[in-house]
Amino acid sequence: xxxxxxxxxxxxxxxxxxxxxxxxxxxxxxxxxxxxxxxxxxxxxxxxxxxxxxxxxxxxxxxxxxxxxxxxxxxxxxxxxxxxxxxxxxxxxxxxxxxxxxxxxxxxxxxxxxxxxxxxxxxxxxxxxxxxxxxxxxxxxxxxxxxxxxxxxxxxxxxxxxxxxxxxxxxxxxxxxxxxxxxxxxxxxxxxxxxxxxxxxxxxxxxxxxxxxxxxxxxxxxxxxxxxxxxxxxxxxxxxxxxxxxxxxxxxxxxxxxxxxxxxxxxxxxxxxxxxxxxxxxxxxxxxxxxxxxxxxxxxxxxxxxxxxxxxxxxxxxxxxxxxxxxxxxxxxxxxxxxxxxxxxxxxxxxxxxxxxxxxxxxxxxxxxxxxxxxxxxxxx
Ligand SMILES: Cc1cc2nc3c(=O)[nH]c(=O)nc-3n(C[C@H](O)[C@H](O)[C@H](O)COP(=O)(O)OP(=O)(O)OC[C@H]3O[C@@H](n4cnc5c(N)ncnc54)[C@H](O)[C@@H]3O)c2cc1C
Numbered sequence: 001x002x003x004x005x006x007x008x009x010x011x012x013x014x015x016x017x018x019x020x021x022x023x024x025x026x027x028x029x030x031x032x033x034x035x036x037x038x039x040x041x042x043x044x045x046x047x048x049x050x051x052x053x054x055x056x057x058x059x060x061x062x063x064x065x066x067x068x069x070x071x072x073x074x075x076x077x078x079x080x081x082x083x084x085x086x087x088x089x090x091x092x093x094x095x096x097x098x099x100x101x102x103x104x105x106x107x108x109x110x111x112x113x114x115x116x117x118x119x120x121x122x123x124x125x126x127x128x129x130x131x132x133x134x135x136x137x138x139x140x141x142x143x144x145x146x147x148x149x150x151x152x153x154x155x156x157x158x159x160x161x162x163x164x165x166x167x168x169x170x171x172x173x174x175x176x177x178x179x180x181x182x183x184x185x186x187x188x189x190x191x192x193x194x195x196x197x198x199x200x201x202x203x204x205x206x207x208x209x210x211x212x213x214x215x216x217x218x219x220x221x222x223x224x225x226x227x228x229x230x231x232x233x234x235x236x237x238x239x240x241x242x243x244x245x246x247x248x249x250x251x252x253x254x255x256x257x258x259x260x261x262x263x264x265x266x267x268x269x270x271x272x273x274x275x276x277x278x279x280x281x282x283x284x285x286x287x288x289x290x291x292x293x294x295x296x297x298x299x300x301x302x303x304x305x306x307x308x309x310x311x312x313x314x315x316x317x318x319x320x321x322x323x324x325x326x327x328x329x330x331x332x333x334x335x336x337x338x339x340x341x342x343x344x345x346x347x348x349x350x351x352x353x354x355x356x357x358x359x360x361x362x363x364x365x366x367x368x369x370x371x372x373x374x375x376x377x378x379x380x381x
Contacts (some may be wrong), residue, residue: 011283041215
């Protein structure tokens with residue numbers, strides 16, 4: 001059996017490693033001309049770390065990432081609204097969350113992939129044949145295999161043309177991210193904190209992602225595509241974060257225009273079909289989510305292991321795709337739903353509404369937090 005993987009992002013590369021582990025042949029293609037060290041930071045949830053452990057790359061990732069002992073949500077005055085012990089999650093579920101630079105993760109995954117990635121291959125269309133599929137790329141080249149995996153992200157061409165079109169939803173928030181050369185104190189590194197402002201989507205966070213770099217992110221409610229130069233964006237963030245306590249001011253002061261990455265935060269309404277004929281979707285292509293649970297990539301990573309196992313275990317491609325979809329869809333749709341609700345919660349505005357919101361978050365009973373941890377981090381397959 002041979003698979004074509006479209007997309008060498010976190011989902012596509014992890015799929016390549018998982019297929020290798022199962023002894024399934026593949027070729028992997030990406031539209032960008034070369035592998036570039038782009039992106040900011042990412043939190044790999046304990047569930048993603050469990051998958052990477054099973055795929056044999058867990059230790060390598062742990063060696064170049066940061067493991068915070070606690071993850072907090074606090075308000076801008078420094079009052080803690082929620083605390084999750086990452087150390088407890090590791091003790092209970094085997095792995096906790098790790099903070100890492102995206103480019104570092106991509107390099108590690110590339111090292112574990114035994115085949116060359118075909119860069120500069122912009123997938124355009126495919127044809128089904130009795131023996132499988134033929135993929136056509138913009139440069140006129142083609143590829144043939146038994147099946148095609150669309151790991152081509154939220155704006156997936158594979159999904160739109162060959163599975164089902166998506167209905168995009170704008171969360172109402174835009175996000176700026178930056179990687180800043182900086183070293184936090186040991187205590188700050190151990191206590192990663194997401195800070196909520198007074199509504200309208202205002203949030204910010206910073207965390208160490210390796211020995212000398214800090215990942216910063218900021219969100220705010222505004223129309224998608226609202227024009228900002230990078231210099232204006234920095235001035236805007238400084239103004240919005242002026243009342244935030246602690247080290248936030250120092251971190252924002254260290255941001256340079258060339259460090260900024262902007263993303264308007266979209267997902268799409270859950271789709272109920274992830275495959276058709278010999279084509280299957282994976283990662284953001286089938287379940288893009290707003291980043292409020294820090295689970296988008298982590299779910300793509302889970303997809304990769306489950307799809308590879310199903311392809312190995314089942315006797316037909318159709319049965320494998322069905323088992324994969326059945327095994328994943330309910331969980332992933334729940335993640336997308338919770339993330340969406342969290343985005344809307346942080347969009348509330350006004351002092352009264354945000355005080356009520358903060359109280360609700362503070363009062364979430366331990367039992368509910370426990371259930372959510374069980375749901376996110378225990379991989380029972
Ligand atoms: C601001 C922000 C913060 C986030 N933080 C986190 C976090 O902390 N933790 C977490 O788990 N997730 C996080 N996410 C989500 C995470 O980034 C995504 O879920 C993850 O990157 C999805 O991986 P993917 O491989 O499915 O898609 P992508 O990473 O989008 O990769 C798709 C790949 O396909 C290629 N491609 C696209 N079209 C074509 C084509 N036609 N032909 C060939 N190649 C093509 C692209 O070049 C790309 O390399 C965050 C997202 C955002 C926006």
